[in-house]
Amino acid sequence: MIKITADSTCDLSPALIDQLNISLMPLHVLIDDEDFRDGVDITPKEIFKYVGEQNKTCTTAAVNTFEYENFFAGLSPKYDAVIHICLGSDFSSSYQNAKLAAENFDNVYVVDSSNLSTGSGHIVYDAALLAEDGIEPEEICKQLENVIPKVDASFVIDKMDYLRKGGRCSSIEALGATLLKIKPSIEVVDGKMHVGKKYRGNFERCLENYVKDRLENNDNIDYSRLFITHSHCAPETVAKVKEAVARFANFEEIIETTAGCTVSSHCGPNTLGILYKRKN
Structure with a gap:
């Protein structure tokens, strides 16, 4: 069985995440240097309150290598393969960090979506459908690489x-x-x-x-x-x-x-x- 995972930035709905059995890795949201996890400790509406009403500063930060290692370590033994789709590498260092973490596992594959939001979500969705069809992980990654440049x-x-x-x-x-x-x-x-x-x-x-x-x-x-x-x-x-x-x-x-x-x-x-x- 193949497990599909993604950065929280893919913006798929909770219903789709549940339907497709996808696990998310939350990026960090910094509000005046206070650290929150995207979708776990903070929501967009709370961001609008902090920034729009309280005039606080909001930035985002990548997932570090150690966090990805722990994330993959919890999934790798349970599945034949784990395929993780990252926020585009030009937007964040998450992809590079995930690649480094994946080197410690024989069955973890990391894909650079080259996109954000549901631009990445398209790739995550396609990966989940291919995994359901029983496609081998290497072939899934190959097919995703062909789709990535076609996302508008x-x-x-x-x-x-x-x-x-x-x-x-x-x-x-x-x-x-x-x-x-x-x-x-x-x-x-x-x-x-x-x-x-x-x-x-x-x-x-x-x-x-x-x-x-x-x-x-x-x-x-x-x-x-x-x-x-x-x-x-x-x-x-x-x-x-x-x-x-x-x-x-x-x-x-x-x-x-x-x-x-x-x-x-x-x-x-x-x-x-x-x-x-x-x-x-």
Whole structure:
């Protein structure tokens, strides 16, 4: 039997985690240097309270090698193989630390998702399905490596306050975006985050235009699965995004998930993305 594990940043829902029998390794969230474990000791809503209401500083930190060693040690003897999918190596040192820890085990495999949130979640989901089919671990890793470059991950951010507080944009940029009602899209390209198109106006209208830009007249979409992942957007906002998706594409499966502490701490509330796979 093969066990699939992942960093907590994959942002799969608790129901999916349970259904697919996935174990998560929580990253660290630091609030004014107080250490919390993502999804264990702290939730995104608590982050919004600390940062938004109390103006505290929030950062994230990687899982260290010792933590991964303990994590793998508890699973390795129980399974034929353990396949761990990490947050992209350009976003964190978690992948490098997990690789070092895995050297102490003959049956632990570590995969660099080159992505974050449900961009990684797609890889975790696929790994779990392949494991259920009884595919050998080496073949699973090989198939995942083929899928990783095909994941299309992007988000639209309502306000740039959290990016400013995290040092990822200047106060002038944040102020200008607020005054001009600019909602930037953030895209993962070749394992790195880039600013994509900048939308302007009402957040819901920007999201509709964003969905149209990603899906309309796009013949390179794998329609098997789409994640709508958001940091506690209003239900009516998410409903309008689902309606927009249905207008431009026909996915076999649409899964709504809530972004975890990593995306939430960097992007803040009212961040939403549609994440799917390309054919090539």
